[in-house]
Amino acid sequence: MFDLDLWREIFQSINKNRVRSLLSGFTVSFAILLFVILFGIANGLKNTFKEAFGNDALNRVFVNSGRTVSASEGLQAGRRIQFKNEDYNFIKDEFQDKVEFITGQINKNVNASFRNEKNNYNVRAIHPDHQFIENTEIKEGRFINQNDLNNTTKVVVIGRLVEEDLFLQTKALGKYINLSGIPYKIVGVFADDGGDSEERLIYMPITTAQRVYGNNDDIDQITLTYNPELNYDQALAFSNLLTSKLKDRFSVSATDQRAIRVHNLATEAKRVNIFNLALTSIILIIGLGTLIAGVVGISNIMIFIVKERTKEIGIRKALGASPRSIVSIILIECIIVTTIAGYVGLLIGFGVLKLSGPGLAAYMIKDPYVSTSLVISATITLILAGAIAGYFPAKRASNIKPIVAIRNE
Amino acid sequence: MIVKPISYNDINVNKMLEIRNLHKSYPIGDSSLHVLKGINLTVEDGEMVAIMGSSGSGKSTLLNIIGMLDEADSGEYILDGLPIKNLTEKKAALYRNKFLGFIFQSFNLINYKTALENVALPLYYQGMSRKERQELAMFHLGKVGLTEWSHHLPKELSGGQKQRVAIARALAANPKLLLADEPTGALDSGTSYEIMKFIQDLNDEGKTILMVTHEEDIANMCKRIVRLRDGVIMEDTKITQVRAQQYV
Numbered sequence: 001m002f003d004l005d006l007w008r009e010i011f012q013s014i015n016k017n018r019v020r021s022l023l024s025g026f027t028v029s030f031a032i033l034l035f036v037i038l039f040g041i042a043n044g045l046k047n048t049f050k051e052a053f054g055n056d057a058l059n060r061v062f063v064n065s066g067r068t069v070s071a072s073e074g075l076q077a078g079r080r081i082q083f084k085n086e087d088y089n090f091i092k093d094e095f096q097d098k099v100e101f102i103t104g105q106i107n108k109n110v111n112a113s114f115r116n117e118k119n120n121y122n123v124r125a126i127h128p129d130h131q132f133i134e135n136t137e138i139k140e141g142r143f144i145n146q147n148d149l150n151n152t153t154k155v156v157v158i159g160r161l162v163e164e165d166l167f168l169q170t171k172a173l174g175k176y177i178n179l180s181g182i183p184y185k186i187v188g189v190f191a192d193d194g195g196d197s198e199e200r201l202i203y204m205p206i207t208t209a210q211r212v213y214g215n216n217d218d219i220d221q222i223t224l225t226y227n228p229e230l231n232y233d234q235a236l237a238f239s240n241l242l243t244s245k246l247k248d249r250f251s252v253s254a255t256d257q258r259a260i261r262v263h264n265l266a267t268e269a270k271r272v273n274i275f276n277l278a279l280t281s282i283i284l285i286i287g288l289g290t291l292i293a294g295v296v297g298i299s300n301i302m303i304f305i306v307k308e309r310t311k312e313i314g315i316r317k318a319l320g321a322s323p324r325s326i327v328s329i330i331l332i333e334c335i336i337v338t339t340i341a342g343y344v345g346l347l348i349g350f351g352v353l354k355l356s357g358p359g360l361a362a363y364m365i366k367d368p369y370v371s372t373s374l375v376i377s378a379t380i381t382l383i384l385a386g387a388i389a390g391y392f393p394a395k396r397a398s399n400i401k402p403i404v405a406i407r408n409e
Numbered sequence: 410m411i412v413k414p415i416s417y418n419d420i421n422v423n424k425m426l427e428i429r430n431l432h433k434s435y436p437i438g439d440s441s442l443h444v445l446k447g448i449n450l451t452v453e454d455g456e457m458v459a460i461m462g463s464s465g466s467g468k469s470t471l472l473n474i475i476g477m478l479d480e481a482d483s484g485e486y487i488l489d490g491l492p493i494k495n496l497t498e499k500k501a502a503l504y505r506n507k508f509l510g511f512i513f514q515s516f517n518l519i520n521y522k523t524a525l526e527n528v529a530l531p532l533y534y535q536g537m538s539r540k541e542r543q544e545l546a547m548f549h550l551g552k553v554g555l556t557e558w559s560h561h562l563p564k565e566l567s568g569g570q571k572q573r574v575a576i577a578r579a580l581a582a583n584p585k586l587l588l589a590d591e592p593t594g595a596l597d598s599g600t601s602y603e604i605m606k607f608i609q610d611l612n613d614e615g616k617t618i619l620m621v622t623h624e625e626d627i628a629n630m631c632k633r634i635v636r637l638r639d640g641v642i643m644e645d646t647k648i649t650q651v652r653a654q655q656y657v
Contacts (some may be wrong), residue, residue, distance in 0.1 A: 004539075005533060005539060012521070012522070012526075015523060016521035132542070202518070229625055244438060278489075313427075314517075315517045315519060315571075316519075316530070318476070318505060319505070319506065319530050319582075320502050320503065320505050320531055320535070321534050322498070322499045322502045323498045323502070324499070325534070345610070365434065398498075399498060403473045403476075403479050406513065406517055
């Protein structure tokens with residue numbers, strides 16, 4: 001039921017008691033403003049943290065080899081361990097259900113040139129799974145595939161910055177790039193948010209590299225991701241088992257820490273998760289704290305407003321106002337002021353975050369933002385709290401004997 | 410103790426209000442203060458009654474009970490044939506709005522509303538349309554001679570003008586009974602007589618008026634004086650009205 005006169009009464013009361021309306025509005029605006037800014041900053045911190053880890057898979061395990069430090073099974077110390085294709089296949093077969101993606105890796109430094117442009121780049125020869133482990137984003141063309149490996153084709157996938165460096169304004173896709181004297185066809189261009197050095201890489205089929213650089217089946221490093229369904233303990237158990245199986249395979253002493261090195265990111269991942277959890281808790285506490293402060297503020301103001309209006313309430317009652325009309329006039333006024341003030345606080349808060357966002361990047365705060373729905377729920381919480389806080393004193397005031405209310409000075 | 414007897418078998422249609430054996434006490438700490446100790450009072454239609462008494466005699470309490478601003482502990486109160494008892498707040502609000510008009514010593518205007526809006530307020534609570542109530546409020550403001558001040562706020566008006574706005578407001582809802590609690594208490598004597606002239610004019614038009622005052626000259630401008638002392642009626646006499654016109 002829309003009662004124009006009721007609204008007229010309320011807007012007159014808000015308008016004529018501007019100081020009171022502004023003060024109560026200010027409390028709400030300020031609470032929402034603080035809420036938005038603090039939450040935004042906390043989210044910005046979280047973003048920075050997230051970015052520091054890039055989008056590389058966090059369930060990675062790196063397998064490296066080195067020289068043995070102790071003699072074992074009749075073999076001398078100082079022996080060099082070298083992985084081969086068969087070791088790659090061994091891991092793949094042995095841990096079928098535990099391994100999600102797996103790739104071997106050979107690193108070479110090459111002089112690359114296209115027409116007159118020359119530069120030095122790292123070539124990374126890999127298996128196709130590498131794309132998923134590094135979360136490489138293909139901009140054009142495709143990534144290295146199994147066909148390339150089977151046929152040891154001379155194809156490469158180059159980083160965005162390699163294209164920029166060597167091909168200037170032209171498209172690299174489909175052209176031939178010269179790597180230390182051998183031409184390779186460019187079948188893809190990729191981007192990676194891991195930073196500039198990641199985008200100055202050149203990917204090549206591992207079999208091609210093995211044939212071109214030594215005609216062997218050596219692998220420098222094996223990188224894999226474990227099944228994401230494994231929990232932290234299972235992941236550690238898996239990498240421990242992998243280590244001991246590899247050590248057996250190469251007759252390396254179980255205590256040798258250098259010959260076979262398996263590095264499991266699960267440890268880091270756990271730390272990241274704990275940090276994230278801590279950050280989330282801090283954000284929650286901040287949000288809750290600001291909200292509680294706002295609720296207390298608006299409650300105080302409502303009690304004050306009802307106290308201030310007691311005499312008016314008495315007069316209205318003497319003139320025939322029902323208790324209900326008294327309560328509704330106070331509550332609706334409170335809700336209107338809170339809503340408008342909350343909206344103002346929200347706008348200012350968003351404005352502040354938007355303006356200060358770029359400047360805050362230097363302080364480890366990236367893209368500070370708060371979702372609109374979150375702020376709206378915060379505002380609604382304040383409105384409800386204000387309404388509840390206002391209801392009880394308003395109800396009490398509406399039930400005071402008019403004469404007592406009128407005498408209240 | 411002199412109590413004017415009420416004849417119960419004389420049921421007169423002209424009776425505006427009838428009070429029988431009214432008691433009221435206020436709690437003070439552990440004990441209680443017995444303010445009204447069995448009041449019997451009948452007021453007929455068209456009367457103008459002054460209730461007098463020193464402070465603490467219970468005169469304001471009596472007026473507030475009559476005005477349904479306060480409740481009696483025991484006793485009967487019949488207003489225009491309607492027994493007033495165990496009213497809900499809602500019902501009390503309705504009766505106050507329909508039957509009663511109030512004039513207070515401290516005017517009790519709503520300070521952020523103009524004179525016109527103050528006068529129109531009881532009509533708002535009657536559910537009258539905006540246009541109607543503004544016309545009616547303007548008419549009543551005209552009757553107290555404040556047409557030109559209709560859009561002024563209370564703080565821009567003198568004490569006398571404020572009380573005239575309050576009178577216009579009390580009259581706006583066309584009440585059966587006008588209750589005035591020291592209506593001239595906050596005014597100088599010149600302005601007091603002016604206000605009394607308005608009230609006498611209203612009584613001449615037929616309005617029943619009940620007024621609490623402690624000023625003899627104001628009481629003498631009524632037609633009947635009821636004197637209270639320590640919660641009982643000491644004296645109840647009809648007098649010859651002194652007209653306020655001659656002092657204005």
